[in-house]
Amino acid sequence: MRRLGNRVNLSTVLGLAVARLGRAEVRPGPRGLLLADGYRLPFPVAGAFTVGDVLVTAGRWDAHRPALLEHEERHSWQWFWCAGLPFLPAYGVCLVWSVLRTGDRAAANVFERRAGLALGGYREVPVRPLVPAARAALSRRRPRPRT
Template identity: 65%
Template sequence: MTPVALVPSERLSRGQRVRRLANLVNGSTVLGLGVAALGRCRVRRGPRGLWLADRYRFDFPRAGAFTVGDVLLTADEWPARVQVYPGLLAHEERHAWQYAVCGGLPFVPLYVLAMAWSVLRTGTKGARNVFERDAGLAAGGYLDAPVVPLRARLRRPVGA
């Protein structure tokens, strides 16, 4: 994935305007801004109609970055985070699209189910999570992992 600059976009594409409106109407961006406020984040406009929130204060969820609607959150500073993971903004933007397609908050339980499926099949949160695969595993800092047959997986503890 091509790295995305951290500066706000002067002009949004039609699709970006549709995504931004969908996530505003479905409430996920409003929730994301609320999560950022609770986490005492520094929030600013970002590229492609996204909001960048950094210095998130909580340990949940356990992730280097996460997205709620059009709000991209990290405990780090965004410039430092994208220096380590140049494709991360594009990866998180894909999650913003997933919120729009799933109608907003229904994305959250769907994501949890996809994560559980991935853990069951590979022992990792992302390797077989359809949402992470769609967003690009490597860009999000995930490693691919082989699928373990269900019979063998059920005999082994998670993470083994």
């Protein structure tokens, strides 16, 4: 079901395009996943990432912990449940929320939490009060007056 859905919603097609753009080598993986090894672009900054049913890494999937594959497979289900491309802005909003709440891109990101923080190599980070965190974030963005 996931595999068909991610092909129909074009997220796997996008994943194959991203892998090709990054000059990764794609091969069949378990449970209908596609494993892309040797990704060469600097973005996104991650040990691995998933687009549709394509799991991408700069290294080789054989060298990663099996738990990371499970974590990334859960992201492929998230692509399915978000009907493809809506996953990207939804993930972006959750990433910003996580940084605001914890200073970490994953700790309060619902997508990373549901994929298993520990499986993905992420750690728990305590939530910080919202108002001081927002003030801190805004003060970093404002240009400082020159003296």
